[in-house]
Amino acid sequence: MSRVRKNAPGRILVVGSGPGDPALLTVHARNILAAARLAFTDPDVDKGVTALVGTDHGVDAESGEPIAEVRPALGEPSEVAKTLVAEAKNGHNVVRLVSGDPLTTDSVIAEVTAIARTQVQFEIIPGLPSSSSVPSYAGMALGSGHTEADVRGEVDWSALAAAPGPLVLHATSAHLAETASALVEHGLAPQTPAAITVNGTTRQQRTVEATLATLNDAGSELVGSLVVTVGKVVSHRNKMSWWESRALYGWKVLVPRTKDQAGDMSDRLVTHGAIPMEVPTIAVEPPRSPAQMERSVKGLVDGRYQWVVFTSTNA
Amino acid sequence: MSRVRKNAPGRILVVGSGPGDPALLTVHARNILAAARLAFTDPDVDKGVTALVGTDHGVDAESGEPIAEVRPALGEPSEVAKTLVAEAKNGHNVVRLVSGDPLTTDSVIAEVTAIARTQVQFEIIPGLPSSSSVPSYAGMALGSGHTEADVRGEVDWSALAAAPGPLVLHATSAHLAETASALVEHGLAPQTPAAITVNGTTRQQRTVEATLATLNDAGSELVGSLVVTVGKVVSHRNKMSWWESRALYGWKVLVPRTKDQAGDMSDRLVTHGAIPMEVPTIAVEPPRSPAQMERSVKGLVDGRYQWVVFTSTNA
Structure with missing residues (x-):
């Protein structure tokens, strides 16, 4: 068997x-x-x-x-x-x-x-697919129809320019100049809004807005895979940009706590768009000798201390 | 606080x-x-x-x-x-x-x-999105570019017919006649292959192949949301249809075992496309009286039995 x-x-x-x-x-x-x-x-x-x-x-x-x-x-x-x-x-x-x-x-x-x-x-x-999720994370609602193409390979520019709805293009910065000029040549207005998103859906995501006329200038410095969204939908982006517009977006925040405690704080930072860097710099340990502890408690009871300061949840 | x-x-x-x-x-x-x-x-x-x-x-x-x-x-x-x-x-x-x-x-x-x-x-x-996953489950590789549209609402048929790559359309059977005739009217060949998928990605998924000329006849009986894929990619479907072509696809199989045992068998049935119906008809229980058990063991030792038959893992 x-x-x-x-x-x-x-x-x-x-x-x-x-x-x-x-x-x-x-x-x-x-x-x-x-x-x-x-x-x-x-x-x-x-x-x-x-x-x-x-x-x-x-x-x-x-x-x-x-x-x-x-x-x-x-x-x-x-x-x-x-x-x-x-x-x-x-x-x-x-x-x-x-x-x-x-x-x-x-x-x-x-x-x-x-x-x-x-x-x-x-x-x-x-x-x-990054063609649907990256625009969602960049605040652009594609709606019920769109056309996508990978402009890193062969492209039928005239069909692409004639296609309905927003265009979602996969590219690198090296393809931006040709993309913009070919689409304009085949009938799209140079003022057509376009957005370039790099590192989509990650906390390094960044979106640059442009038009076909300024596409190459706006994106020439971007490194890696790009998702380029072309069409009216780009101009509504300011209303719906929920990911990149969060209060702490992209900030790296040091979380110097004990290992067990960091999770909660990190979760909250993530919610607001920050990138928590957990560094367990603080350790909570029992006193080295009982005498140490006894001195402290005695001081409290005797009224030897005028202040007790709670500095954090560790105090 | x-x-x-x-x-x-x-x-x-x-x-x-x-x-x-x-x-x-x-x-x-x-x-x-x-x-x-x-x-x-x-x-x-x-x-x-x-x-x-x-x-x-x-x-x-x-x-x-x-x-x-x-x-x-x-x-x-x-x-x-x-x-x-x-x-x-x-x-x-x-x-x-x-x-x-x-x-x-x-x-x-x-x-x-x-x-x-x-x-x-x-x-x-x-x-x-069902526009990418349903064709994948129906054995059609969209490749790096395609155009999608929801033909249940307003459609720019001329732009859709001019668009590049395969078309992926969201429809119900009531939209098939207009879809086919509008796409042909705007330049697509009536022989263009098309496939209609219903209940996509579930174990009730079914795909019907047609051409634009026969689209309405082929799909008029289908109930619910349909994903219609139009283009050459449909003709390669026989090679790649991994989901619907499995050995037991769509078969409902009764799994009459004890509750604990059913999982393993069901998993294997699912792998081959079947829909397991777990019915715990068998129970494994200790003998009601020790005498029952003793009689059986004695029979074995005495050589009173000529055959011991193992009928399943429960025997």
Whole structure:
């Protein structure tokens, strides 16, 4: 019985990590990652997400090493697919972890197509696409229709300029100049509002507003993956910018408390947009000798102290 | 101190429930729902999702009623907003639970706009949009660009027909005839492949393939919200249809075992697409009298039995 089971191939689970913040993983994806023993990951997946792989299994009692393994997905899509299929045939489920939403990335689609030609079963666990979540975090309501495109590859500019609703574009700063001029050339007004968001959904998120005419100047300094939102919806941003407009947004705040106490304060700081830096600088310890304590209490009772000052919850 | 806290207003948390399956909620949304004491929900949110509200708080010791409250969100967006703001001013966080992704529904955008005019803080917790997840579950890879629209409202058909990449449309069967004829009228070929998916991401998901010419005939019987995918991507569906093509897809399977045992079998059935119906028909109990047991053991030892048959793990 156990031999039969061992020879039955595992499945390949293609998991989307979402836009960045590990809390934006789906519950399904989080459970799959925790139960995984072997995952192949892309370099752009957030470290907080890869840290969740195999948490159900803990560490090896002898070596202290995690039991689950996370390896980089190396090579062309066909090679990655071959590796995944070979591992699944060994009898274990294999996780393929990709950033964003799996079937919106051409190389991931190529991998899945190659896997689908084999007998090994696979599943797609969609991730929150940055095209919808990043505008939400930047205070822009896309509404019931929009068009998205990745302008880092080939683009049908005339179709894109003719498309309805707001445009959501994936780009880097190197693509801003061409994007703006091509859209204007194909009929959009140079005054069309546009917003560029970097580090979307994380506490490093930053949004710069511009128009197509000023897009390149406004975004040329931004590093990394950008989400560019184009259309009227950008001009309503000031009303709805709930994430970046919080009172302490982006502030790093030192939380010098004991380890046990920091959680509560940090949670409250996070609510207001700050980035708490917990530093356990204070320790609460029993007095080294009973005499110390007795002297203090005696002083209180004798009336030797005129003041007792409570400086914090530790006092 | 406690008075000040009580008077500080709570926040309004607008939570997207995703496409249907509660496991496709984000971890962030799931945590917020579990911690909630008061939620206002739309009628089309999955029952499995509303059941998660307030699970951190359990039930009242005396009455046995859940401590958290789930109420329907009634009235126009401005009225809903007023209710949410009033409750938040009472000092508690208030959850507004909507199906799908909050800022893709016009009425929800109107609510958030009204809330944003007040001093009460709000957050948007995006949900997995059905426009990306349903095609993924139906075996269609949208790739890096697509255009989505809700054809249940006003539509700019000429812009939609001119848009790049696959189209993902939200509709009911009543909109299929107009959708197909309008897209053909504005330039799409009647032979353009199209797929209609109903009950997306759930185990009742079903996809019907057609062309724009046959769209209305193919989908006229489908009840409920439909996701219509239009474009070449539909023709590759047979390769990638991992969800609906599983061996036991959609089969209801009776699992007549003891309560404790059912989980394992059910999990395996779910993996292969079946819908397990757990019926605890078997009970494993100690023998009523020691004499019964002794007779059986004696029979075994004496060689009175020629056969011992193990019929299941319960034998």
